[in-house]
Amino acid sequence: xxxxxxxxxxxxxxxxxxxxxxxxxxxxxxxxxxxxxxxxxxxxxxxxxxxxxxxxxxxxxxxxxxxxxxxxxxxxxxxxxxxxxxxxxxxxxxxxxxxxxxxxxxxxxxxxx
Numbered sequence: 001x002x003x004x005x006x007x008x009x010x011x012x013x014x015x016x017x018x019x020x021x022x023x024x025x026x027x028x029x030x031x032x033x034x035x036x037x038x039x040x041x042x043x044x045x046x047x048x049x050x051x052x053x054x055x056x057x058x059x060x061x062x063x064x065x066x067x068x069x070x071x072x073x074x075x076x077x078x079x080x081x082x083x084x085x086x087x088x089x090x091x092x093x094x095x096x097x098x099x100x101x102x103x104x105x106x107x108x109x110x111x112x113x
Contacts (some may be wrong), residue, residue, distance in 0.1 A: 006043055007041060
């Protein structure tokens, strides 16, 4: 996470302008024609910390990239929301008729004898 700051040579408390200035200095030294690998590393580091939103995303998810901005929260809360969802009316009525969630009959074991 803090590697991106080190790559660009800035502190974690650097402002957006300081980060941009450091990035521009690095890519002037290492142009894509001269050193494409280092240019790519500097560009990726800058993209992950260039503004407040990117820095927060980087702190929460690290280097994991999401195509959709809101997908990150869905990724985290997906399992929780599935576990805590309320049963549908169809499921409640099926349970009252002795059927499970898939519509199959549920065996009533009754009381132990």
